[in-house]
Amino acid sequence: MLTCPKSGAGVQWGDLLKSGCRIFIGSNAAVPNALVADLIEHSHGLHDIEVTHILTLSDNVWATPRYRDLFKVNSLFIGGANVREAIAEGRADYTPCFLSEIPSLFREKILPLDVALVMVSPPDEFGYCSLGVSVDVVSAAVRFARRVVAQVNPRMPRTSGHSFVHTDQIDAWLEEAEELPELPPAELDQVTEQIGQYVSLLVDNGATLQLGIGKIPDAVLRYLGNHRDLGVHSEMISDGIIDLMKSGVINNRKKTFHRGKAVTTFCMGTRRLYDFVDGNPHVEFYPAEHTNSPTRIARNDKMVSINGAIEVDLTGQVVSDSIGRRFYSGIGGQVDFIRGAALSRGGKPIIALPSTTRDGKRSRIVTTLTPGGGVVTSRGHVHYVVTEYGIAWLHGKSIRERALELIRIAHPKFRRELLEEVRNFYWVPEYQEQAPTSVPELGPVESKKFTFDGIEYTLRPLRPADERRLQEFFYTHNKETLLMRYNHHVTQMSREKSCSLVSVDQRRDLALCFTDRQGQAEVIQGVGRYYYNPADNSCEVAFVIKESRRGKGIATALLEEMEEIARSRGIDRMMAYVRRDNRPMLAVFENRGFSARLGEDAEELILELDLQRGEDS
Incomplete structure (x- = not known):
């Protein structure tokens, strides 16, 4: 039952919501599932509630056809099968936006929020709850929504930084324990290992890291054990940083912004990670408009940004949010960090991806983007592209040089075809006949x-x-x-x-x-x-x-x-x-x-x- 934190009196959903309102649902590993279930149970007479959120590590029940009359989803980052299917079928919307700018949508009332549904830790003796593992845009939702409804979860870690919400900011809450969803480290295959090894070569001692989601960032972290004095300023962190922090490889001493602290806006991983950040003064969580601000990111010297892609064309355009016309994920923080790293002194913005699709039948380095593919990162932003076949350095390169560099890191069985196709667009002169070949005797990274x-x-x-x-x-x-x-x-x-x-x-x-x-x-x-x-x-x-x-x-x-x-x-x-x-x-x-x-x-x-x-x- 919902209660008021100040009076302890019961609160009805009808006192907080009416049909046609817009609600926000908490992000990543902090989805308040018990709150959503309680709302559904007591939703009699409510219709057409717009639900907005970013990535949600949940079953996303609100996006299923069963609740199409109750909820209409407007996702700012697509994650989870139910949301993806709802968007593909036209039952839900996708609004592309940089993660750093989502808070301004709430603040400027472009997407005014009536109610924010969030998950917090129990309050301390001073009345402060923690947003825990997901501060990101949840912090802005709490600040700018008319009403805030919280699920108080004793399993939520109390994280350091700007993660706190006082009880006087909460209009109603539901006290219910819930295990946080876990995202176990992915099994790494040979291709991913090789990409991780190549990317690690671009990381200098004393660099500050941003790592995205998935196998490739995990692989990169695996190959950083012999580095020194690394720092973290990232949109997210995962289990991979724990051992590197404990061993002193990541110590944040050489950071030039937030020196001495690993900075993030959310984390996703196993319970080991959630316990690691619980009360840890060396890891600080900040709102997305802070962590993802390109100008703040650039204040870190040697900023290294590592992000993935669905495909890259031979001019350097990066498709990240859709597979053709099928929307798959979102813009997220990729451009925020690519730009921030590019502006950093000694910074390196990196796009890393396997050279082929999973079945090996299609190159992900392409001459022409798949029709409908969404260019998230422009050819002007790209500095490095990495596959399991090497590192292509594109910054300051002509279209012809970019094409040759990217063909070199494409899968060998597609290189000749790419060279012939690209000639149709006059990016490579007629005397360029030899497709790039390898020298494996120089070792796995050539x-x-x-x-x-x-x-x-x-x-x-x-x-x-x-x-x-x-x-x-x-x-x-x-x-x-x-x-x-x-x-x-x-x-x-x-x-x-x-x-x-x-x-x-x-x-x-x-x-x-x-x-x-x-x-x-x-x-x-x-x-x-x-x-x-x-x-x-x-x-x-x-x-x-x-x-x-x-x-x-x-x-x-x-x-x-x-x-x-x-x-x-x-x-x-x-x-x-x-x-x-x-x-x-x-x-x-x-x-x-x-x-x-x-x-x-x-x-x-x-x-x-x-x-x-x-x-x-």
Whole structure:
């Protein structure tokens, strides 16, 4: 029975509601199911009540056909089968909105609320209840609704931060214990694990994290165990942060906004998570208009935002709220955090998704979006896209470069098809013929880290989208370097030539580069390649290092890696042709055990290494 917190007198639903009113139902794991059941039981004479809410971890009984005369749903974020089906059948509405702006819909009376139905913890000695695991837009609903009706649940944690509601803000309540719904950690498959590993490479020590819902964020957290001084400023948190906080990996010390605190607006997980946040002063819950404000998010340096997608087209448009014309979820906080991370100093907005649909029959990297697909994040917002096949960096890239980067991380069986399709739109020139290929010998993330002279470098394959980078690398060389590398004075590296040098079938030949970061830009500092000769199962190797980076070990590391890859591929011999006056290059080969003999040109030496005799030999 509903009672008044002030007087203890009984309250009837008819005193709070009338037909045609709009009610709000609490969010995520804090759905007041007992209140909803009580309203339904005592709804005689009530009709056409509009129900608005975001994600609700519930059976969503109010959205079933049985109660279509009593309730009309207007969901601001779609979750749960009953709500999704009601929207698909036209019995319910979906109103797209950024999570950060939903409170303003209530405040500005665009969606005026008559009654907010929420779940709270029992009041403390000062009369304050806690909104517990779901502050998000519930806080705004409590502030701006004409009436507030609460389910007082002793199983609701008391969370820290701006999560408190005084009893004088509550018009009626129902005291009923209810276990919070649990969202167990998902079983991770190989694809998800690989995506998590790639994303973790983008997380620097001292970064602040935002993680969305699902398997991929869980996988990312699994690969952060060796990081240091991470922070959390997120729309939601799940079980994955518990052990990282207990181990000190997440300690929030390096945060530049809310230093020392993990900040969120709601949490969903197991009872272990709910117990972890209960009374925990190190985790603070704030309203969505605070946590999801892009300008506040950006106050965290090195802000890393990780969100999912349904599909991404080759220009970088991200579909997240619908599968074609069938609405599936909502805008939520994706754009809030993508924009906030982009504005952050050293920030990284990331979209992560599997390369194919579950059955593997359709690529989720597409040339043309599925008709009706909703673009939640625009091509202008996207910086990084990650699949199980790698990381595509799109920020500052042309449409052509974006297309090549995204084809590279598409599933291999779709790459040739995507390259042919995209040519119809003139995003890729006719001389770009080779679809991207992989170098699995470099490890599961196709890259290795090296440090030379205190500078961190990445060794990775050259890629089709490196065309412009390779041109820039070429034009840094002086005349002597060009003569030593090409044995004549080369003066131009055209787009066509650069394209041919980066568009390599890495399964046959090999093209690697050493890069470093200058600000957010990746710069090529060294290139090594070999060309395979099937006639005698040999390969010819060559490499060039930027003049300012020579003598630091880059050339030797390049040669070692190419030797190892060639050896693992069963190649018998490695050959090189080097000018006799190129003493530094000759020294690199001689130190690796290459034998030298005169070539037909007296100015040139032929160097040779028997790969199958073993490195020690």
